[in-house]
Amino acid sequence: xxxxxxxxxxxxxxxxxxxxxxxxxxxxxxxxxxxxxxxxxxxxxxxxxxxxxxxxxxxxxxxxxxxxxxxxxxxxxxxxxxxxxxxxxxxxxxxxxxxxxxxxxxxxxxxxxxxxxxxxxxxxxxxxxxxxxxxxxxxxxxxxxxxxxxxxxxxxxxxxxxxxxxxxxxxxxxxxxxxxxxxxxxxxxxxxxxxxxxxxxxxxxxxxxxxxxxxxxxxxxxxxxxxxxxxxxxxxxxxxxxxxxxxxxxxxxxxxxxxxxxxxxxxxxxxxxxxxxxxxxxxxxxxxxxxxxxxxxxxxxxxxxxxxxxxxxxxxxx
Numbered sequence: 001x002x003x004x005x006x007x008x009x010x011x012x013x014x015x016x017x018x019x020x021x022x023x024x025x026x027x028x029x030x031x032x033x034x035x036x037x038x039x040x041x042x043x044x045x046x047x048x049x050x051x052x053x054x055x056x057x058x059x060x061x062x063x064x065x066x067x068x069x070x071x072x073x074x075x076x077x078x079x080x081x082x083x084x085x086x087x088x089x090x091x092x093x094x095x096x097x098x099x100x101x102x103x104x105x106x107x108x109x110x111x112x113x114x115x116x117x118x119x120x121x122x123x124x125x126x127x128x129x130x131x132x133x134x135x136x137x138x139x140x141x142x143x144x145x146x147x148x149x150x151x152x153x154x155x156x157x158x159x160x161x162x163x164x165x166x167x168x169x170x171x172x173x174x175x176x177x178x179x180x181x182x183x184x185x186x187x188x189x190x191x192x193x194x195x196x197x198x199x200x201x202x203x204x205x206x207x208x209x210x211x212x213x214x215x216x217x218x219x220x221x222x223x224x225x226x227x228x229x230x231x232x233x234x235x236x237x238x239x240x241x242x243x244x245x246x247x248x249x250x251x252x253x254x255x256x257x258x259x260x261x262x263x264x265x266x267x268x269x270x271x272x273x274x275x276x277x278x279x280x281x282x283x284x285x286x287x288x289x290x291x292x293x294x295x296x297x298x299x300x301x302x303x304x305x306x307x308x309x310x311x312x313x314x315x316x317x318x
Contacts, residue, residue, distance in 0.1 A: 001031060001032070001033035001085050001086060001087070002031045002032050002033060002085055002086075002087045002088065002089055002102070002106070002171070003032075003033055003034045003035075003036055003083040003084075003085035003087070003088050003089075004022060004032060004034070004035045004036065004088075004089045004090075004091050005036050005038060005076060005079035005080060005082075005083060005088055005089070005090050005091065006018075006019070006035055006036065006037045006038065006079075006090075006091040006092075006093065007038050007039075007040065007072060007075045007076050007079060007090075007091070007092065007093065008037055008038065008039045008040065008042060008046050008050075008093045009039065009040040009041065009042055009046075009075070009093070010042045010043060010044045010046060011042065011044075011046050011049075011093035011094060012042075012044045012045040012046050012049055013094070013217075014093065014094035014095075014133075014215065014217075015046060015049050015050070015093050015094070016049050016053065017096065018091070018092070018093055018094060018095055018096065018097075019035065019050075019053055019060070021095075021096045021097040021098075022035065022091065022097050022102075023057060024099065025097055025099055025100075025101055025102045025103070026099050026100055026102065026103045027102040027103035027106060028102060030103075031087075031102055031103075031106055032059060032102065033059065033085050034059050034060075034061055034083075034085070035057075035059055035060045035061070035091075036061050036063060036079055036082055036083060037050050037060065037061065037062050037063065038063050038064075038065055038075055038076070038078060038079035038082065039062065039063070039064050039065060040065050040070055040071070040072075040075045041064075041065070041070065046093075047062060050062045063079075063082055065078050065079075072189070072190070073183070073187060073188075073189050073190045074183075076090060076167065076190040076191075077181070077182075077183040077190050080177055080181060080183075080190075081181065083177075085174070086173065086174050087106075087109065087171060087172070087173055087174070088171070088172060088174075088177060089102070089105070089170060089171045090167040090168060090170050090190075090191065091168060092167075092168045094215045094217065095128075095168055095212050095213060095214055095215050096131075096135065096212060096213040096215070097211070097212050098129075098210070098211050098212060098213065100211065101126070101211040101212060104126075104207060104209070104211065105124050105126070105171040105207065105211065106171065108124045108171075108205050108207055109122055109124050109171055109173065109205070111205075112124070112203055112205050113173075116202070116203055119175045120175060120202045120203060121172070121173065121175045121176035121179050121180075121197065121198050121201045121202030121203070122172060122173045122175065122176060122198070122202055122203055122205070123165070123170060123171075123172040123176055123194060123195065123198035123202070123203070123204045123205070124170065124171040124172070124204075124205045124207065125165045125166065125169045125170050125171075125195075125204070125205075125206060125207070126169040126206070126207040126208075126209055126210065126211040126212070127141050127142055127143060127150075127169070127207070127208060127209060127210045127211070128141075128142045128166060128168070128169055128210050128211070128212045128213070128214040129141070129210040129212070129213045129214060130142060130145050130214050130216060131213045131214065131215055131216065132215070132216055132217070133215060133216065133217035133218075135213060135215070138216060140210065141210060142164075142166070142210075142214065143164070146164075146298075146299075147298075147299050148162075148164055148298045148299065149298065150206065150208060152164050152298055153165055153195070153199075153204060153206065156196075156199050156200060156269060156271070157269070157270070157271035157294075158296070158298070159195060159196065159199055160196055160250075160253075160254065160257070160269070160271055160272060160275065161250060161271070161275070161295065161296060161297065162297055162298050162302070163188070163189070163191065163192040163195060164298075165191060165192070165194075165195040165204070166191060166214075167189075167190060167191030167194070168212055168214065169211060169212060170191060170194065172194060172198065175202065176194060176197060176198050176201075176202060179197050179201050179202075180193060180194050180197040180198075184256040184259070184260070185256075186252040186253055186255060186256035187253055187256055188249050188250060188252075188253040192253070193253070196253075196257055197260070200261075200266065200269070201264075239305070240305065240308060240309070240312075243305045243306075243309055244309050244313065247306070247309050248279075250275065251275050251276065251278055251279060254271075254272050254275035254276045255276045257269075257272050258272050258273065258276045270294075271294060271295075274289055274294050274295065275295065278295065279313070279315070279316040280315065280316055280317070281315065282315060283310070283311065283315070286310040286313075287307075287310065287311070290303075290306065290307055290310055295310070
């Protein structure tokens, strides 16, 4: 059976619609054990909405995040500790699940199980439609919108530098949860960490079909907005500052994953090692890594931003 971990924070605008789309899914009554709503301290009507829906469906539970850690990553990580199910799906508070999401995801997971050794960490994910707050189409595919090759995730050296596996499209098994938790503080985001662990320790399966409508609105914590060249040029220093902050978070995650490799007696990954040491390298070494493709991004503008970041970042001392 599946537990759906749904993270909320002041989600009153779209939450009821999201949960209805889950309950209307083909396979909901067959596969879903609980919808575990993990709240991060909402001050709006979120709790009352969940309480009303729980009266109609005893699968729905409300749990306050009392871990002392706030934000999407830690809220989802806390939610994962509250599930005992064999399988888990993650859910945002403002999207729409398309009718075949649960059934199709389970079909792919069961197929992966049939060809994998027992206790293999397995992760299934899909594409997603990008829509506005009124569910009007923006783009039929996340990968098309972001101009990312759909096979980017297949190579670990690419995935550890740029995530394309969204938590809201995931289904994964207990073996992955047991392997990936506790989630380190330096993990960039919960879904990225799960994807990295699944890639190195198990198997990832991509469903080349959009199974959710990914809603874009003013309150998105993480969105899928496409930045135009004019915006990037006009706000160059603002975007560069944000890119550098993100790059440092990627380096921090690599350091955490290096510790994960050591803990699990794994052969060190070359890209993880390179990223972990990036801050301490002389500039010629950083540029060498860039020219060889050891550090990279999925498209030209991303690679250009990375190059500028490497050229302008100061070398740190151990």
